[in-house]
Amino acid sequence: MAMKKTRNLFIVKGNEELVLSVLDKLQFxxxxxxxxxxxxxxxxxxxxxxxxxxVCRDVxxxxxxxxxxxxVVTNVDSSYIHCIQTSVGNIAEQFEHIAEKQNCDIGxxxxxxxxxxxxxxxxxxxxxxxxxxGYCDIDxxxxxxxxxxxxxxxxxxxxxxxxxYLLIIPKxxxxxxxxxxxxxRHEFLSVLEDVCYMINLTYCTSNILIWENGSGNGGIGxxxxxxxxxxTHVAPSKLDADIIExxxxxxxxxxxxxxxxxxGKNSYLLVRGRNDNDWRINDNPNLxxxxxxxxxxxxxxxxxxxxxxxxxxRHYPFVDKIKETCLEIQTALLAHWNELPERIKNNTxxxxxxx
Numbered sequence: 587m588a589m590k591k592t593r594n595l596f597i598v599k600g601n602e603e604l605v606l607s608v609l610d611k612l613q614f615x616x617x618x619x620x621x622x623x624x625x626x627x628x629x630x631x632x633x634x635x636x637x638x639x640x641v642c643r644d645v646x647x648x649x650x651x652x653x654x655x656x657x658v659v660t661n662v663d664s665s666y667i668h669c670i671q672t673s674v675g676n677i678a679e680q681f682e683h684i685a686e687k688q689n690c691d692i693g694x695x696x697x698x699x700x701x702x703x704x705x706x707x708x709x710x711x712x713x714x715x716x717x718x719x720g721y722c723d724i725d726x727x728x729x730x731x732x733x734x735x736x737x738x739x740x741x742x743x744x745x746x747x748x749x750x751y752l753l754i755i756p757k758x759x760x761x762x763x764x765x766x767x768x769x770x771r772h773e774f775l776s777v778l779e780d781v782c783y784m785i786n787l788t789y790c791t792s793n794i795l796i797w798e799n800g801s802g803n804g805g806i807g808x809x810x811x812x813x814x815x816x817x818t819h820v821a822p823s824k825l826d827a828d829i830i831e832x833x834x835x836x837x838x839x840x841x842x843x844x845x846x847x848x849x850g851k852n853s854y855l856l857v858r859g860r861n862d863n864d865w866r867i868n869d870n871p872n873l874x875x876x877x878x879x880x881x882x883x884x885x886x887x888x889x890x891x892x893x894x895x896x897x898x899x900r901h902y903p904f905v906d907k908i909k910e911t912c913l914e915i916q917t918a919l920l921a922h923w924n925e926l927p928e929r930i931k932n933n934t935x936x937x938x939x940x941x
Contacts, residue, residue: 589882590691592616592874594639595630595650596681600659604672605643608659611677615693616874617641637836638874639685639692655688657681691876708759713815717757730908732915733784733933737770738777743819745881745899746907748889749914750789751821752781762800762816764850771846774818780930781820788918795823795857797830797880802852802869819880823888827859827866830883836873838866855879 598605609619618633620642627647633640645651658666661673670680678695685692708714717739732752733740743753754777760766763774782794801814831838838857841849843865846856854869857880868875876882881897896902916938919926 588689589886590689590876592637592639592691592876593634594685594688594690595645595654596639596641596657596685597645597651597654598641598643598657598659598670601661604659604661607672608670608677608681609641609643612641612681613696614678614682615696616876617692635836636870636872636874637876639690655684655690657684693874693877711759711815712813713755713817714759730912731937732912733777733780733930734936735773735777735933737773740777740781742908742911743817743899744903744905744908745897746904746911747881747885747892747896747902748821748823749907749911750785751819751911752785754778754781754818754820756816760816761802761814762850762854763798763818763856764800764846764848764854765816766847768844768847771843775843776929777933778818778820780927780933783927783930784915784919784934785820785822787922788915789822791822793822793824795819795821795825795880795884797858798854798856799875799880800849800854800856800869802850802854802871821884823884825883825888827857827864829887830857830880831866833883833887836868836870838868841865841867 598608606621609621612619616638618636618638618640620629620640622643624644624646625640625642627645627650630640630645630647630650645654655668657668657670658664659670659672660666661671664671668684670677670684682692682695708718730741731739732742737758738754738756740752740754743751754774756763756766756770756774758766758770763771766774778796782792785794786792796818798816798818800816827838842863846865849867849869852869852871854867855875856865856867858865878897878899881899885892885897896904919930919934920938923931
């Protein structure tokens with residue numbers, strides 16, 4: 587098992603006119619494209635610091651060339667292993683296929699066909715429909731809701747590849763918790779405390795990973811298949827902010843949760859440490875953070891015995907584990923009902939099986 591690489595050098599060769607026409611079409615979020623005949627080592631290293639790959643025509647540094655992925659551009663049939671044929675098919679898709687074979691993550695394409703061009707409306711949001719259609723009260727399909735406070739509800743995630751993996755979702759249609767008023771963020775911390783209590787009660791672990799992928803800019807530019815309504819992930823795991831920062835090779839900034847509103851402009855990755863007050867964030871707009879990045883870390887760095895690739899909720903929804911998580915947490919709550927904190931009793935009673 588291995589996470590996809592994000593710092594790769596692609597060198598594109600062939601007829602100059604054809605090569606330039608190809609480079610025009612390679613507008614992926616995890617790529618920096620250069621049309622100059624040759625770029626410097628410093629440029630490549632700067633792109634790598636932003637966790638992106640480089641696509642260019644050439645570099646002078648022989649040590650970089652030794653690890654580069656060479657792609658030939660042609661307008662006729664070719665036997666080259668890595669080849670883009672400009673006369674056949676979609677050029678961006680051909681490049682994406684080459685990257686996939688090399689286990690490279692180049693991100694979503696920056697096109698109107700794949701990215702949101704305006705802020706998503708409440709009527710288009712699956713979480714808002716879940717509330718507005720009444721499923722937050724009683725999910726007739728999955729009995730998925732476990733907890734509800736004044737401004738939040740809690741349920742297992744689609745893509746529940748480990749049991750006990752929950753989402754805290756604000757009822758307000760916001761792109762990140764950074765958009766919430768301070769008093770609601772205070773409520774979030776109380777909900778988070780209750781969710782950690784329920785996970786510990788059910789699965790006998792205080793090792794719990796907490797993170798949020800905040801969507802800045804109103805969600806514009808995100809893939810259309812992404813859910814940009816704010817949701818905070820809470821999952822049993824030995825990982826924490828220290829480990830993720832060490833694994834990520836890009837910096838995080840410490841912050842108080844009360845100051846989160848200062849980070850609402852850009853997309854961000856927010857992770858909590860083992861200490862309740864230890865929050866870390868990276869909101870660098872130039873940095874490429876891979877799709878479902880922390881879910882990949884969760885699989886490849888903690889739950890390493892599970893099958894490869896199952897972090898991707900689009901391909902592995904794990905509806906069966908959603909049901910199992912709900913049943914196990916509900917069973918634990920009922921078994922310990924008399925000793926539960928009053929707030930948890932009040933916020934879970936509507937979703938527990940009737941005796």
